[in-house]
Amino acid sequence: ILNVEQSPQSLHVQEGDSTNFTCSFPSSNFYALHWYRWETAKSPEALFVMTLNGDEKKKGRISATLNTKEGYSYLYIKGSQPEDSATYLCAFNIQGAQKLVFGQGTRLTINP
Amino acid sequence: DAMVIQNPRYQVTQFGKPVTLSCSQTLNHNVMYWYQQKSSQAPKLLFHYYDKDFNNEADTPDNFQSRRPNTSFCFLDIRSPGLGDAAMYLCATSRGGIRAEKLFFGSGTQLSVL
Numbered sequence: 001i002l003n004v005e006q007s008p009q010s011l012h013v014q015e016g017d018s019t020n021f022t023c024s025f026p027s028s029n030f031y032a033l034h035w036y037r038w039e040t041a042k043s044p045e046a047l048f049v050m051t052l053n054g055d056e057k058k059k060g061r062i063s064a065t066l067n068t069k070e071g072y073s074y075l076y077i078k079g080s081q082p083e084d085s086a087t088y089l090c091a092f093n094i095q096g097a098q099k100l101v102f103g104q105g106t107r108l109t110i111n112p
Numbered sequence: 113d114a115m116v117i118q119n120p121r122y123q124v125t126q127f128g129k130p131v132t133l134s135c136s137q138t139l140n141h142n143v144m145y146w147y148q149q150k151s152s153q154a155p156k157l158l159f160h161y162y163d164k165d166f167n168n169e170a171d172t173p174d175n176f177q178s179r180r181p182n183t184s185f186c187f188l189d190i191r192s193p194g195l196g197d198a199a200m201y202l203c204a205t206s207r208g209g210i211r212a213e214k215l216f217f218g219s220g221t222q223l224s225v226l
Binding site for chain 1: 143152156162167206208211213214216217219220
């Protein structure tokens with residue numbers, strides 16, 4: 001059974017502070033690692049799709065890194081804003097498969 | 113404009129009464145997925161279609177069925193809903209290819225079973 005773990009499960013951050021959280025996944029048969037943001041009452045939205053060990057991706061104040069050898073990815077948010085409040089999901093794509101296995105998410109709340 | 117549309121947003125059904133959830137897409141994507149998410153848990157893949165090829169997950173109960181009559185539409189049928197089937201059901205699409213491309217999600221259907 002594939003296991004994708006995210007930590008922490010929830011996080012409260014003061015507006016303006018930076019934060020990061022972790023996604024752990026199997027280090028074998030790796031194909032890709034996805035990050036999604038899911039705001040309340042909206043659709044989950046893709047942030048990054050990462051495929052290479054050492055990959056770093058950036059979108060505005062949000063960035064992600066990938067270590068496929070040890071099986072983890074970090075998501076960083078710099079200078080958190082209230083609109084960053086959401087659940088952040090990572091998903092692991094096993095080699096040769098079309099399907100993604102999701103973690104349970106990190107629920108981020110930004111306090112004004 | 114919404115590209116993956118799920119109807120209805122909220123669905124209430126009675127224990128044992130069949131229910132169908134619908135999903136449509138305007139992206140012309142090859143792959144359509146159904147995920148089930150229970151409170152604070154990871155979204156769990158139920159099945160997916162790659163074009164007309166149906167791929168069921170080994171642990172998806174027989175109570176759950178799916179239909180994809182054409183590229184644009186996909187349905188999730190729950191034949192005899194139990195209390196444990198109350199959850200958010202997410203439909204997603206992707207282009208397909210050698211690996212899973214990024215998913216485009218609908219806004220989900222929250223199913224309640226009374």
